[in-house]
Amino acid sequence: MAASKPVGSQADTGVSRWQLAVAIGGSALLGVGVFYLWNRRSVSKRNERKAPEGSSSPVPKEGSDGEENRADSQSILDRAQAAKNKGNKFFKAGKYEQAIQCYTEAIGLCPLDQKQDLSTFFQNRAAAFEQQQKWKEVVQDCSKAVELNPKYIKALYRRAKAYEKLDNKKECLEDVTAVCILEGFQNQQSMLLADKVLKQLGKEKAKEKYKNREPLMPSPQFIKSYFNSFTDDIISQPLLKGEKPDEDKDKEGETADVRRTGRSGYQKAKQYMEEENYDKIISECTKEIETKGKYVAEALLLRATFYLLIGNAAAAQPDLDLVISMEDANVKLRANALIKRGSLYMQQQRSQLAKQDFNTGADIDPQNADVYHHRGQLKILLDHVEEAVDDFDECIRLRPDSALAQAQKCFALYRQAYTGNNPLQIQVAVRGFEDIIKNFPMCAEGYALYAQALTDQQHFSKADEMYDKCIELEPDNAATYVHKGLLQLQWKQDLDVGLELISKAIEIDNKCDFAYETMGTIEVQRGNLAKAIEMFSKAINLAKSEMEMAHLYSLCDAAYAQTEVAKKYGLKPPTL
CATH class of the missing domain: 1.25.40 (Serine Threonine Protein Phosphatase 5, Tetratricopeptide repeat)
Structure with a gap:
């Protein structure tokens, strides 16, 4: 429905909430296929065994005290390196206790001014402790390595994994955030760990917050749009x-x-x-x-x-039951209750129960167009596009005047053609949208979905016209202003106009969580992390489900982790 977030946003774009939150390392997807191109910071792999600091200094004259001191220092360092090399052999042989002893010897021998080498020795010993699952020792040694070399990727990542094992999610997230920035967001392994921790943190915080939240009535426009999605x-x-x-x-x-x-x-x-x-x-x-x-x-x-x-899902379900x-x-009351309970199950990611309720609704009231319409939306979320189209067709057969079902069917066909890279079918879907806005000129959703498809095809000017038509039909629909603002960012790279439109959305509906979430994401990209956290926090208070709240907490935590990394290490991703 037009009041909601775009069809095909977070769940089905393939973009993780981590990538969305930090918006770095290439293209970051926002809303309706909108992306920003970034100047990618190339970060080369750091050589763990770089020459000791000061090795490029001029060589003192023969016989000088400097040369003697350097020779002594180099001799001690050589012994330390030898101990480390011996430890490496034990490590490869799986003899971790002996490896630890050798690395400890190397640490004891290494001159304190040889920070690069000393940090490597601590990191190697941490690796051996990791094999023994001694997570506290891993954290201690990695911390010493990072103190000596604050941009030591291996030590930061190893400490992040140890923090995860110790269930210190906040510290884990900060370390892996630093790693991702240093790697230019090119390493899938560290990105996956970041995303995993963000999801866990988000779920934990949302569970507690949602349980104790104050119920909040959404805007009249949202409520009307919700009820307009039902005809029976x-x-x-x-x-x-x-x-x-x-x-x-x-x-x-x-x-x-x-x-x-x-x-x-x-x-x-x-x-x-x-x-x-x-x-x-x-x-x-x-x-x-x-x-x-x-x-x-x-x-x-x-x-x-x-x-x-x-x-308040907990209060809703007993009534629906x-x-x-x-x-x-009345069978239509029961069928409607099944649709709403099925949608509730889908919010809770209990898709099997959701499907059962929709199927039961179709069984007890086979002439109810709403059952097929909403089941079609469910199947789109489950990526069962062909089945979704069948349901939309049945809805249209029962309700030929259902502009909403026709628009969503056309968008489902478009999505199928777009993801399958089928230009011919894309053209068919585009012609279908033209027919819909011609036959149902008062259906704002038809223009909105057509605008999303046009944006994907980079037909920005026409997409902008479609959003203007939506605003003309539904001037109180805040979500349309957000979409139009995102379009300006992609089309003209006009940050001021984009933010002005999103601010207008908040002015129209100060309960539009989509507007706050989008504003927060843009502020992350601009490097305004404090403002981003403020926007995400407002969106969290407006979230309509625990799952949505968990996603927003993930974005907020990602922004907060970046602020901590900037304080500790001076690391910041590129900004818009």
Whole structure:
């Protein structure tokens, strides 16, 4: 739907949250295929056995004290190198205790001013401790190596792995961040470790934060867009004559409020929906449920829906479970509850349960277009594009006027052609978009999805026109301004205009987490890490699911790790 983030963003671009967070080392994907080209800093591999410091100085004259001192020093260093070489042989033979003894001898012999060599000896001993799984000793020796040589990649990476084993994720992330910057983000192994730790940190923090978060009602535009994605949903329809107060209904047991107003809790909740007074809906539905009124099933479903909208999944699921179990309830209520519970399972990454709920919905209400529409979206997320297209086709057969389903089907076909590098099919999909905006000129989603496809094809001017049309149709949709801002960055490299549009999105909807997340990512790329952390923190407070919150924490932690690395080692990635 138009209020949400772009179809095909984080999960299916193949770009890790680590790459997105640091935005370095080539192309970083943002939103709808938007990327920035960076001047890549080439970082060569450091030779671990460089000549001792000062070896290039002029050679003192024969017989001088300098030459004698140098000779003594070189003799001691040679002995230290010999001990290290002996340790290397033991290491290769798997005799780690003997290797440690040799490296310890080398450390004891090495002159203190030979920092490069001494750091190597500590790092080698750390490698032997690593084989013995003595993680604290690994950290200690690597720390000494890094003190002597702050840009020692091997020591930093080995310490990062040891910190991971010790469950010191914050320190691990800082070390691996330094490694990635030093390597120019070219080493897949260190990138994977960074991404792994970021995911773990994000999940841990999100679990605690989400459990204790204050529920927050999203913007009216988001709520309206959400309900507009359903066509067979009873609770989203305006009040009907049949829902007017029933004068013949037995008033026994009804509350004084119902008798006085002539409306049940559910009916008042529906009225509040029409008035966009969303904060009162949950409480009115609760009244209907507690008094066992005429519309208990409807009230349970409406309350569950608003629990989902405010991000309270734990409260939503029991209500959905009850509606689904009510065999005497309207089948469309039960099917809608199955769609929403299936979507909830998908948010929780329980895709098998999600598929079961959608399939059950199709079984009990095979003429319900919403089941096929939302199952099609699920299958796109699972990368089952052909099956998704079949579901969209069924939705369109049942609801030929469903512009949203037609637009999303066209985008699914486009994505399939684009990822399969099929130019002919891409052209077919583009013509399909042209037909959709011609046949459904009031469907903002059609223009938005067409703009995403045009951006991929680098038809920037026309994509910009499509976003302008979206804004004309839905001036309160903040997400469109974010997409248009990202387009300016890719198309014209106009940072000022891009940021102005994203700021406009926040002005329109200060609850648009997508705008804060995008602003934070751009600030990372500009090197404004404090501002980036501020933006990510705002997005975290607005996250609508624990999974989304975990992703935002990952971005925030990546930015924070960069600030620490800059303080400790003076390392900063290139900026925009």
